[in-house]
Amino acid sequence: xxxxxxxxxxxxILEEVAGxxxxxxxxxxxxxxxxxxxxxxxVEVVVAAEEKFGVKIPDxxxxxxxxxxxxxxxIAAQS
Amino acid sequence: MARTDVVVxxxxxxxxxxGDVASTWDAMLNGRSGVSAxxxxxxxxxxxxxxxxxxxxxxxxxxxVKLRRLDRSEAIxxxxxxxxxxxxxxxxxxxxxxxxxxxxxxxxxxALTLLAQDDILEASGPRRVSPHTIPMLMPxxxxxxxxxxxxxxxxxxxxASACATGAEAIALGLDMIRAGRADVVVAGGTEAVIHAxxxxxxxxxxxxxxxxxxxxxxxxxxxxxxxxxxxxxxxGILVLERAEHAAARGARxxxxxxxxxxxxxxxxxxxxxxxxxxxxxxxxxxxxDADVAKSDITHVNAHATSTPVGDIAEIKALHRALGDHPVLxxxxxxxxxxxxxxxxxxxxxTILAIRDxxxxxxxxxxxxxxxxxxxxxxxxxxxxDIPAALNNSFGFGGHNVALVxxxx
Numbered sequence: 358x359x360x361x362x363x364x365x366x367x368x369x370i371l372e373e374v375a376g377x378x379x380x381x382x383x384x385x386x387x388x389x390x391x392x393x394x395x396x397x398x399x400v401e402v403v404v405a406a407e408e409k410f411g412v413k414i415p416d417x418x419x420x421x422x423x424x425x426x427x428x429x430x431x432i433a434a435q436s
Numbered sequence: 437m438a439r440t441d442v443v444v445x446x447x448x449x450x451x452x453x454x455g456d457v458a459s460t461w462d463a464m465l466n467g468r469s470g471v472s473a474x475x476x477x478x479x480x481x482x483x484x485x486x487x488x489x490x491x492x493x494x495x496x497x498x499x500x501v502k503l504r505r506l507d508r509s510e511a512i513x514x515x516x517x518x519x520x521x522x523x524x525x526x527x528x529x530x531x532x533x534x535x536x537x538x539x540x541x542x543x544x545x546x547a548l549t550l551l552a553q554d555d556i557l558e559a560s561g562p563r564r565v566s567p568h569t570i571p572m573l574m575p576x577x578x579x580x581x582x583x584x585x586x587x588x589x590x591x592x593x594x595x596a597s598a599c600a601t602g603a604e605a606i607a608l609g610l611d612m613i614r615a616g617r618a619d620v621v622v623a624g625g626t627e628a629v630i631h632a633x634x635x636x637x638x639x640x641x642x643x644x645x646x647x648x649x650x651x652x653x654x655x656x657x658x659x660x661x662x663x664x665x666x667x668x669x670x671x672g673i674l675v676l677e678r679a680e681h682a683a684a685r686g687a688r689x690x691x692x693x694x695x696x697x698x699x700x701x702x703x704x705x706x707x708x709x710x711x712x713x714x715x716x717x718x719x720x721x722x723x724x725d726a727d728v729a730k731s732d733i734t735h736v737n738a739h740a741t742s743t744p745v746g747d748i749a750e751i752k753a754l755h756r757a758l759g760d761h762p763v764l765x766x767x768x769x770x771x772x773x774x775x776x777x778x779x780x781x782x783x784x785x786t787i788l789a790i791r792d793x794x795x796x797x798x799x800x801x802x803x804x805x806x807x808x809x810x811x812x813x814x815x816x817x818x819x820x821d822i823p824a825a826l827n828n829s830f831g832f833g834g835h836n837v838a839l840v841x842x843x844x
Contacts, residue, residue, distance in 0.1 A: 376501035397505075400567040 358436060360384070363410065363429045370405045374398055384426030392425075412436050440614045443844060444690040445682050446524025446675030447784050448516040452668045452771050455492030456519055460771075460781075461788050464796040465817045469652035469770050471666050478632045484644045486651040487630045488668030488772025505568045506581065507546035508628035508669070513578035514585055516671035517622055521586060524675040526620060529685050537590035537618035538583040539609040540626065540673065541601040543776030543831070546573030547629045578626045582673070590618040596776070598831030599741070601625045602672060603779025603839055607696035609676045619681045624780035626671035635667060641706065643743060655773070656800035657740035657766035658747050658808045665741040668772025672780030674787075689844040691787045694824065695726025701834030708746050712753030714836040719757035719826065722838035728824045730759055733840065735795050735825040737786040740766035741773050748807040750828060755810065763820060764812045765789075769799045779829035779837060786827040786841050794819050 358366075368382035375398040381391070388394040394402065403414050406428065412435035414422075422428045449456065452470025453463035463470070470488040479485045494511040495503065503511055517540070521527060549572040556564050571577055576594040583592035591612065595604045602625025609623030638644045645664040647654035655666040674693075682689055699721065701714035709715070723730060736754060740747045747766075754762070767785050774781055789795055795813040804814070824842040831837075 374501075374504075376499070397567040404563060 360429050363432050374401045386425050441679035442610050442613045442693045443679045443682050444674050445677045445687045446520040448519025449672040450512050450515050451670035452488035467797045467799045471651045473651050484635050484639045485648045507549045507572040509542050509626045510578045510581045512671040513626035516673040517582040520673040520675050533587045533589040535619040536588040537612050537621040538579050538588045538592040539605045539623040540579040540582050541595045541605040542626050543598045543601045544629045545575040549573040597835035599775050600829040600831035600835040600837045601776035603829035603837035613678050619678045621676045624673035625777040627775040627777045628669040630669050653800050655742045655769050657742045657769050658805050659801050660803040660805050662742045666772040668774045670774045670777050672777050672784050691790050691841045691844050694842045695722045695840040697721030697838040699836045706832045708749045712749040715753035716757045718836035718838040722840045726840035732824040733826050735822045736762045736764045737782045737827045738764050738766050739828040739830045763795050765795050766798045783827050786825045790822045790843050
């Protein structure tokens, strides 16, 4: 799966869970500062991403996933 | 010192009879039933397969992302509160948020969320349980969401007294304003528990009607053929305001919330006292608190849920506490029983009865019970002068709440 495909998959999840416009989702964007994803919604995003991409994202990793690009890199490395 | 007067300046509701107050009131005056057959698969095995669902589903009325973080009882509380708030005209009045309070309760709470998330827990494990579960099912959730919606900072409260909740929440709002803690309190109740487990639970108590083949005729307070209540869902919200505050801004006033009486039976966890002793005291206290003449209370919106014992116990209580002159109605015959929202919806009906000088009908009253020796607006609305009216609510646990409204 390419980085663009993972970004697109995350954009779908972010739209469903937090109402984020998919056009706003890009690797440089911060989940909290740019996309307004609050902490409870981030939990939902992580669980949905695990399911969608078939990966495990432990809680202690989640704090390192500041940007969409961080998440894409982590998912790409796991899958 | 003169007592602080409290008036009602806004009302909102979403009910089995309509998506707002106007449509609900119109349906009531026309004697329409909001009860229908439950066609969902989960209802097939239940002894009770009828209920009174919302006429207008909340989906589409609130933002999709917001809705998935709300229990149904919270969503409809917000919808009713938005209506009441808009109706009050307080939105652009410059009200200090520190003078705005909320008192909204629910009889059962976020049961639909609890059940849905338990299904997820069983099927997919704990990690799949929504992080929104707790704020969705906590009993103070509806009050908290209404408070957030309006930015209320004078205190957000959620009383719970089963089927007396809506009325008790209104009584608490009255107390808050009288005590000087707020100038405006958004008060009422909400309930949304039409699902297999709550129905099975009430049904096991033999509290519900099993007239499955005639849904619209199942809720029949005071009728000889009554066999239990019909579960309804909905929310009713009132904007209570210090009378001087309302007058200063030239607000439209529906009615005055003149008094409240609250007592507990100390008798049984679910059975009403057979002579309605606690209800008698609640009604007497409400009348004394309102400082109105009994003869002015010409109408009573009764609790009357359509259960064999409760309906007649209330009649006895009304006789003793109020006399034999008022004209009664049981709007649950049309709306079904909204549990924690019932007292709020019925307060709205009581207020509109005063405003429009009309008692909405009690439908399905074909053969009155021998114990019904008070006058009822049976099957047809009755136009009459209503200077003051009483609304009764009683709840499992032995809670009795009586509210007196008077013409503004």
